[in-house]
Amino acid sequence: MWAAYIYFTFPDTEKIIKNQKGKYHETTTPDQSTYARLVKEDKKAKRTILLGKATHSVMHDNMFPFSTHEFNLNETERILEVINDSANFNWGEIGTPYYDKIIFFYDEDENEIGYLDISLDGEIKVFPDLALTKWGLLSDKGFQELVLAIRTE
Incomplete structure (x- = not known):
């Protein structure tokens, strides 16, 4: 039952890419x-990476649809500014990341236009992607900025 609920209600990253x-x-x-x-x-x-295109975004904790937080335009732009700054990334990767959070980005017509997978170990996977993210490993500064941008407390 749970799998069916997730399948039919949770945004699909492959569908977004397609x-x-x-x-x-x-x-x-x-x-x-x-x-x-x-x-x-x-x-x-x-x-x-989506600057000026996303009007809002929604963050889910570990693919759990009941634990969401919606970010307004200003909050969404702040998140996007962090991931559009190449100084926030280092060369390298942590191995196989476990993504703790995922943020889906939406345009003004509520279309899903991108996503950001976040590992609290310091790595991201983003669509659409640019070379500036290197391989997705956040620098200490970048990780701190991203955590502050997505903080919901």
Whole structure:
């Protein structure tokens, strides 16, 4: 019963990617030798991760639909500013992350336009993605900023 409820009511990340395909630049996973070029291309094309596109967002704790928090436009923009700042990321990864929270981003017509998986170990997975997130490992500063931005207490 629980699985059926989740399946029919919880936003589907694969569906979001499929529905948004073609609306965002397809990112090449950067490495240290291609990073500067890819970020320069993104800046030249004025690509960002949903800045100015998301009107609000909803955070779920560990895929649990009853534990949600909705962020207004200003709060959503703050979250997006954190993940659009390359200084908030380090090269590396924590291994196989366990994502504790997921934030779904919505446009003014309530369409799901992206998501942000957050591991409280300090790694994220975001769609749409840009080279500036490196491999998704947050720096200490970036992690602190993100935690403050999503704090709901």
